[in-house]
Amino acid sequence: MFSKSCEYGIRAVIYIVSASKNGERVGIGEICQNIDAPEHFTAKILQILTRNRIVSSQKGVHGGFYLDDYQKGLALIEVVTAIDGKTLFTGCGLGLKQCSETNPCPIHSKFKSIRNDIKKMLEQTTIEELGNSIKKGKSVLKTLKI
Amino acid sequence: MFSKSCEYGIRAVIYIVSASKNGERVGIGEICQNIDAPEHFTAKILQILTRNRIVSSQKGVHGGFYLDDYQKGLALIEVVTAIDGKTLFTGCGLGLKQCSETNPCPIHSKFKSIRNDIKKMLEQTTIEELGNSIKKGKSVLKTLKI
Protein backbone atom coordinates (compact mmCIF):
# COMPACT_ATOMS: atom_id res chain seq x y z
CA MET A 1 0.00 0.00 0.00
CA PHE A 2 2.48 2.62 1.20
CA SER A 3 6.17 2.48 0.36
CA LYS A 4 8.66 1.76 3.11
CA SER A 5 9.70 5.42 2.91
CA CYS A 6 6.13 6.45 3.53
CA GLU A 7 5.70 4.06 6.44
CA TYR A 8 8.82 5.47 8.08
CA GLY A 9 7.70 9.02 7.33
CA ILE A 10 4.28 8.55 8.89
CA ARG A 11 5.72 6.81 11.94
CA ALA A 12 8.29 9.57 12.32
CA VAL A 13 5.84 12.48 12.28
CA ILE A 14 3.54 10.69 14.68
CA TYR A 15 6.43 10.06 17.03
CA ILE A 16 7.63 13.67 16.85
CA VAL A 17 4.20 14.99 17.73
CA SER A 18 3.78 12.47 20.52
CA ALA A 19 7.21 13.15 22.01
CA SER A 20 7.77 16.89 21.79
CA LYS A 21 6.33 18.70 24.76
CA ASN A 22 6.03 22.52 24.54
CA GLY A 23 7.65 22.81 21.14
CA GLU A 24 10.72 20.85 22.26
CA ARG A 25 12.75 19.41 19.41
CA VAL A 26 13.34 15.72 18.84
CA GLY A 27 16.57 14.40 17.35
CA ILE A 28 16.73 11.90 14.50
CA GLY A 29 18.45 9.36 16.74
CA GLU A 30 15.65 9.39 19.29
CA ILE A 31 13.01 9.27 16.57
CA CYS A 32 14.48 6.25 14.86
CA GLN A 33 15.04 4.32 18.08
CA ASN A 34 11.39 4.77 18.89
CA ILE A 35 9.97 3.81 15.53
CA ASP A 36 12.44 1.05 14.62
CA ALA A 37 13.65 2.72 11.45
CA PRO A 38 17.06 3.18 9.79
CA GLU A 39 18.47 6.53 10.85
CA HIS A 40 20.05 7.96 7.72
CA PHE A 41 17.27 6.76 5.51
CA THR A 42 14.62 8.25 7.74
CA ALA A 43 16.61 11.47 7.93
CA LYS A 44 16.24 11.83 4.18
CA ILE A 45 12.51 11.28 4.38
CA LEU A 46 12.25 13.96 7.05
CA GLN A 47 14.19 16.25 4.73
CA ILE A 48 11.44 15.77 2.15
CA LEU A 49 8.81 16.57 4.76
CA THR A 50 10.63 19.68 5.97
CA ARG A 51 11.08 20.91 2.41
CA ASN A 52 7.31 20.46 2.02
CA ARG A 53 6.73 22.36 5.29
CA ILE A 54 4.97 19.41 6.88
CA VAL A 55 7.66 19.16 9.55
CA SER A 56 9.88 21.91 11.01
CA SER A 57 13.54 21.47 11.82
CA GLN A 58 16.30 23.32 13.57
CA LYS A 59 20.02 22.75 13.18
CA GLY A 60 22.64 23.00 15.91
CA VAL A 61 22.58 22.53 19.65
CA HIS A 62 19.12 21.70 20.97
CA GLY A 63 18.07 21.34 17.36
CA GLY A 64 15.89 18.62 15.97
CA PHE A 65 12.49 18.12 14.46
CA TYR A 66 9.16 19.45 15.64
CA LEU A 67 5.71 20.39 14.33
CA ASP A 68 4.14 23.75 14.93
CA ASP A 69 0.44 24.04 15.73
CA TYR A 70 -0.54 24.39 12.11
CA GLN A 71 1.51 21.39 11.09
CA LYS A 72 0.06 19.22 13.85
CA GLY A 73 -3.37 19.83 12.38
CA LEU A 74 -2.33 18.61 8.93
CA ALA A 75 -3.97 15.47 7.62
CA LEU A 76 -2.07 12.27 6.98
CA ILE A 77 -2.70 12.68 3.26
CA GLU A 78 -0.20 15.55 3.19
CA VAL A 79 2.52 13.23 4.45
CA VAL A 80 1.61 10.44 2.06
CA THR A 81 1.38 12.73 -0.95
CA ALA A 82 4.71 14.37 -0.19
CA ILE A 83 6.48 11.01 -0.05
CA ASP A 84 4.57 8.65 -2.36
CA GLY A 85 2.80 11.12 -4.60
CA LYS A 86 -0.83 10.89 -5.61
CA THR A 87 -0.72 7.61 -7.51
CA LEU A 88 -2.51 5.73 -4.73
CA PHE A 89 -5.53 8.05 -5.07
CA THR A 90 -5.47 8.71 -8.78
CA GLY A 91 -3.73 5.79 -10.47
CA CYS A 92 -5.40 2.86 -12.21
CA GLY A 93 -5.64 -0.37 -10.24
CA LEU A 94 -4.26 -2.33 -13.17
CA GLY A 95 -1.56 0.22 -14.02
CA LEU A 96 -3.13 1.55 -17.22
CA LYS A 97 -1.97 5.07 -17.98
CA GLN A 98 -5.09 6.12 -19.81
CA CYS A 99 -7.67 4.51 -17.56
CA SER A 100 -10.56 6.90 -17.02
CA GLU A 101 -14.31 7.16 -16.66
CA THR A 102 -14.75 7.06 -20.43
CA ASN A 103 -12.01 4.50 -21.04
CA PRO A 104 -12.08 2.34 -17.93
CA CYS A 105 -10.13 -0.77 -17.03
CA PRO A 106 -12.26 -3.75 -16.00
CA ILE A 107 -12.01 -2.99 -12.28
CA HIS A 108 -12.22 0.78 -12.63
CA SER A 109 -15.48 1.43 -10.83
CA LYS A 110 -14.91 -1.13 -8.09
CA PHE A 111 -11.44 0.21 -7.50
CA LYS A 112 -12.57 3.80 -7.51
CA SER A 113 -14.66 3.50 -4.38
CA ILE A 114 -11.79 1.90 -2.51
CA ARG A 115 -9.38 4.60 -3.64
CA ASN A 116 -11.86 7.20 -2.49
CA ASP A 117 -12.20 5.51 0.88
CA ILE A 118 -8.45 5.52 1.34
CA LYS A 119 -8.29 9.16 0.36
CA LYS A 120 -11.14 10.10 2.66
CA MET A 121 -9.55 8.24 5.55
CA LEU A 122 -6.22 9.99 5.05
CA GLU A 123 -7.93 13.38 4.71
CA GLN A 124 -9.90 12.93 7.88
CA THR A 125 -7.03 11.77 10.05
CA THR A 126 -4.72 14.40 11.52
CA ILE A 127 -1.16 13.89 12.65
CA GLU A 128 -2.06 15.27 16.07
CA GLU A 129 -4.89 12.81 16.53
CA LEU A 130 -2.52 9.90 15.95
CA GLY A 131 0.11 11.47 18.20
CA ASN A 132 -2.45 11.67 20.99
CA SER A 133 -3.27 8.01 20.56
CA ILE A 134 0.41 7.24 21.15
CA LYS A 135 0.63 9.63 24.11
CA LYS A 136 -2.30 7.90 25.76
CA GLY A 137 -0.74 4.51 25.22
CA LYS A 138 -3.59 3.39 23.01
CA SER A 139 -1.30 2.40 20.16
CA VAL A 140 2.35 1.77 19.39
CA LEU A 141 4.90 2.72 16.73
CA LYS A 142 7.38 -0.09 17.10
CA THR A 143 7.65 -3.74 17.92
CA LEU A 144 7.50 -4.38 21.64
CA LYS A 145 10.60 -5.86 23.19
CA ILE A 146 9.83 -8.99 25.20
CA MET B 1 -1.41 -1.12 -4.35
CA PHE B 2 -0.59 -4.12 -6.56
CA SER B 3 2.92 -4.86 -7.81
CA LYS B 4 3.67 -4.50 -11.52
CA SER B 5 3.81 -8.31 -11.65
CA CYS B 6 0.31 -8.50 -10.24
CA GLU B 7 -1.04 -5.86 -12.61
CA TYR B 8 0.34 -7.81 -15.58
CA GLY B 9 -0.97 -11.06 -14.14
CA ILE B 10 -4.49 -9.74 -13.68
CA ARG B 11 -4.54 -8.15 -17.12
CA ALA B 12 -3.23 -11.38 -18.65
CA VAL B 13 -5.88 -13.67 -17.14
CA ILE B 14 -8.64 -11.26 -18.08
CA TYR B 15 -7.36 -11.12 -21.63
CA ILE B 16 -7.08 -14.89 -21.88
CA VAL B 17 -10.67 -15.36 -20.75
CA SER B 18 -11.91 -12.62 -23.04
CA ALA B 19 -10.03 -13.92 -26.08
CA SER B 20 -10.29 -17.70 -25.96
CA LYS B 21 -13.47 -18.91 -27.60
CA ASN B 22 -14.45 -22.57 -27.08
CA GLY B 23 -11.38 -23.47 -25.03
CA GLU B 24 -9.03 -22.15 -27.71
CA ARG B 25 -5.53 -21.40 -26.45
CA VAL B 26 -3.94 -17.99 -26.47
CA GLY B 27 -0.19 -17.52 -26.99
CA ILE B 28 2.01 -15.34 -24.81
CA GLY B 29 2.80 -13.08 -27.76
CA GLU B 30 -0.83 -12.30 -28.45
CA ILE B 31 -1.53 -11.82 -24.75
CA CYS B 32 1.26 -9.33 -24.26
CA GLN B 33 0.44 -7.34 -27.37
CA ASN B 34 -3.07 -6.90 -26.13
CA ILE B 35 -2.26 -5.92 -22.58
CA ASP B 36 0.86 -3.84 -23.26
CA ALA B 37 3.16 -5.96 -21.12
CA PRO B 38 6.73 -7.28 -21.51
CA GLU B 39 6.56 -10.77 -22.96
CA HIS B 40 9.21 -12.74 -21.05
CA PHE B 41 8.34 -11.12 -17.77
CA THR B 42 4.65 -11.81 -18.18
CA ALA B 43 5.47 -15.39 -19.20
CA LYS B 44 7.05 -15.93 -15.81
CA ILE B 45 4.02 -14.54 -14.05
CA LEU B 46 1.78 -16.90 -16.01
CA GLN B 47 4.08 -19.72 -14.93
CA ILE B 48 3.28 -18.83 -11.34
CA LEU B 49 -0.42 -18.83 -12.11
CA THR B 50 -0.28 -22.18 -13.92
CA ARG B 51 1.70 -23.72 -11.06
CA ASN B 52 -1.08 -22.47 -8.78
CA ARG B 53 -3.70 -23.95 -11.12
CA ILE B 54 -5.31 -20.59 -11.72
CA VAL B 55 -4.45 -20.76 -15.40
CA SER B 56 -4.02 -23.82 -17.64
CA SER B 57 -1.36 -24.12 -20.30
CA GLN B 58 -0.46 -26.41 -23.15
CA LYS B 59 2.93 -26.70 -24.83
CA GLY B 60 3.58 -27.29 -28.51
CA VAL B 61 1.66 -26.55 -31.67
CA HIS B 62 -1.67 -24.88 -31.00
CA GLY B 63 -0.55 -24.61 -27.43
CA GLY B 64 -0.99 -21.57 -25.23
CA PHE B 65 -2.88 -20.46 -22.17
CA TYR B 66 -6.52 -20.93 -21.32
CA LEU B 67 -8.85 -21.18 -18.35
CA ASP B 68 -11.22 -24.06 -17.83
CA ASP B 69 -14.72 -23.46 -16.53
CA TYR B 70 -13.69 -23.85 -12.92
CA GLN B 71 -10.79 -21.45 -13.33
CA LYS B 72 -12.96 -18.83 -15.02
CA GLY B 73 -15.11 -18.76 -11.92
CA LEU B 74 -12.18 -18.06 -9.63
CA ALA B 75 -12.15 -14.74 -7.83
CA LEU B 76 -9.53 -12.08 -8.47
CA ILE B 77 -8.17 -12.60 -4.97
CA GLU B 78 -6.73 -15.96 -6.06
CA VAL B 79 -4.65 -14.21 -8.71
CA VAL B 80 -3.51 -11.46 -6.37
CA THR B 81 -2.63 -13.85 -3.56
CA ALA B 82 -0.66 -16.13 -5.87
CA ILE B 83 1.47 -13.23 -7.12
CA ASP B 84 1.65 -10.68 -4.30
CA GLY B 85 0.83 -12.84 -1.31
CA LYS B 86 -1.56 -11.86 1.46
CA THR B 87 0.28 -8.82 2.79
CA LEU B 88 -2.25 -6.43 1.27
CA PHE B 89 -5.04 -8.01 3.31
CA THR B 90 -3.19 -8.92 6.47
CA GLY B 91 -0.22 -6.54 6.79
CA CYS B 92 -0.02 -3.43 8.97
CA GLY B 93 -0.53 -0.10 7.21
CA LEU B 94 2.58 1.31 8.85
CA GLY B 95 4.67 -1.82 8.31
CA LEU B 96 4.79 -2.96 11.95
CA LYS B 97 5.37 -6.68 12.20
CA GLN B 98 3.54 -7.13 15.47
CA CYS B 99 0.59 -4.86 14.83
CA SER B 100 -2.60 -6.49 16.04
CA GLU B 101 -5.91 -5.89 17.72
CA THR B 102 -4.27 -5.91 21.16
CA ASN B 103 -1.13 -4.08 20.04
CA PRO B 104 -2.37 -1.77 17.32
CA CYS B 105 -0.55 0.87 15.32
CA PRO B 106 -2.18 4.31 15.35
CA ILE B 107 -4.11 3.73 12.14
CA HIS B 108 -4.92 0.08 12.77
CA SER B 109 -8.69 0.28 13.01
CA LYS B 110 -9.10 2.81 10.23
CA PHE B 111 -6.88 0.77 7.97
CA LYS B 112 -8.59 -2.47 8.81
CA SER B 113 -11.88 -1.53 7.26
CA ILE B 114 -10.17 -0.48 4.06
CA ARG B 115 -8.20 -3.72 3.92
CA ASN B 116 -11.42 -5.64 4.41
CA ASP B 117 -13.11 -3.70 1.63
CA ILE B 118 -10.27 -4.51 -0.74
CA LYS B 119 -10.43 -8.14 0.24
CA LYS B 120 -14.18 -8.27 -0.15
CA MET B 121 -14.01 -6.63 -3.56
CA LEU B 122 -11.39 -9.09 -4.79
CA GLU B 123 -13.36 -12.02 -3.37
CA GLN B 124 -16.56 -10.94 -5.06
CA THR B 125 -15.09 -10.30 -8.48
CA THR B 126 -14.55 -13.26 -10.79
CA ILE B 127 -12.14 -13.47 -13.66
CA GLU B 128 -14.98 -14.38 -16.00
CA GLU B 129 -16.99 -11.32 -15.04
CA LEU B 130 -14.09 -9.06 -15.99
CA GLY B 131 -13.46 -11.01 -19.18
CA ASN B 132 -17.09 -10.44 -20.18
CA SER B 133 -16.71 -6.74 -19.59
CA ILE B 134 -13.84 -6.75 -22.09
CA LYS B 135 -15.76 -8.92 -24.57
CA LYS B 136 -18.66 -6.49 -24.50
CA GLY B 137 -16.31 -3.57 -25.09
CA LYS B 138 -17.24 -2.01 -21.79
CA SER B 139 -13.64 -1.76 -20.64
CA VAL B 140 -10.09 -1.99 -21.96
CA LEU B 141 -6.81 -3.66 -21.00
CA LYS B 142 -4.33 -1.45 -22.79
CA THR B 143 -3.73 2.11 -23.82
CA LEU B 144 -5.67 3.05 -26.93
CA LYS B 145 -3.62 3.93 -29.98
CA ILE B 146 -4.63 7.29 -31.46
Next chain:
DNA sequence: TAAATAAAAGACAAATTTATCCTTTATACA
Protein backbone atom coordinates in the same frame (compact mmCIF):
# COMPACT_ATOMS: atom_id res chain seq x y z
C1' DT C 1 34.76 33.92 18.05
C1' DA C 2 35.59 28.99 18.48
C1' DA C 3 33.80 24.56 19.57
C1' DA C 4 30.07 21.47 19.78
C1' DT C 5 25.91 19.96 17.92
C1' DA C 6 22.43 18.40 14.72
C1' DA C 7 20.16 18.69 10.32
C1' DA C 8 21.16 18.87 5.14
C1' DA C 9 23.20 16.99 1.42
C1' DG C 10 26.03 14.09 -1.54
C1' DA C 11 28.07 9.72 -2.77
C1' DC C 12 27.82 5.09 -2.64
C1' DA C 13 26.10 0.18 -1.62
C1' DA C 14 22.72 -3.51 -0.93
C1' DA C 15 18.41 -5.48 -1.87
C1' DT C 16 14.40 -6.03 -4.41
C1' DT C 17 11.64 -5.60 -8.42
C1' DT C 18 11.26 -5.50 -13.19
C1' DA C 19 12.89 -6.94 -17.65
C1' DT C 20 15.55 -9.66 -21.20
C1' DC C 21 17.88 -13.51 -23.31
C1' DC C 22 18.91 -18.27 -24.00
C1' DT C 23 18.23 -23.22 -23.33
C1' DT C 24 15.23 -27.09 -22.23
C1' DT C 25 11.01 -29.71 -22.29
C1' DA C 26 6.61 -31.16 -23.94
C1' DT C 27 3.26 -31.52 -27.65
C1' DA C 28 1.10 -31.65 -32.24
C1' DC C 29 1.27 -32.97 -36.70
C1' DA C 30 3.19 -33.96 -41.18
Next chain:
DNA sequence: TGTATAAAGGATAAATTTGTCTTTTATTTA
Protein backbone atom coordinates in the same frame (compact mmCIF):
# COMPACT_ATOMS: atom_id res chain seq x y z
C1' DT D 1 9.71 -40.54 -36.37
C1' DG D 2 11.32 -36.02 -37.12
C1' DT D 3 10.36 -31.17 -37.16
C1' DA D 4 8.06 -27.14 -35.80
C1' DT D 5 5.91 -24.90 -32.10
C1' DA D 6 5.09 -22.90 -27.66
C1' DA D 7 5.49 -23.01 -22.71
C1' DA D 8 8.93 -23.86 -18.78
C1' DG D 9 12.95 -22.77 -16.72
C1' DG D 10 17.60 -20.84 -15.82
C1' DA D 11 20.87 -17.11 -16.03
C1' DT D 12 21.70 -12.46 -16.34
C1' DA D 13 20.88 -7.43 -16.59
C1' DA D 14 18.59 -2.99 -15.76
C1' DA D 15 15.96 -0.12 -12.83
C1' DT D 16 14.13 1.18 -8.62
C1' DT D 17 13.84 1.17 -3.76
C1' DT D 18 16.00 0.88 0.49
C1' DG D 19 19.92 1.57 3.38
C1' DT D 20 24.71 3.41 4.85
C1' DC D 21 28.59 6.43 5.20
C1' DT D 22 30.85 10.89 4.89
C1' DT D 23 31.04 15.79 4.28
C1' DT D 24 28.85 20.32 4.54
C1' DT D 25 26.01 23.88 6.55
C1' DA D 26 23.59 26.25 10.08
C1' DT D 27 22.88 27.21 14.90
C1' DT D 28 23.70 27.46 19.84
C1' DT D 29 26.50 28.40 23.57
C1' DA D 30 30.63 28.86 26.23
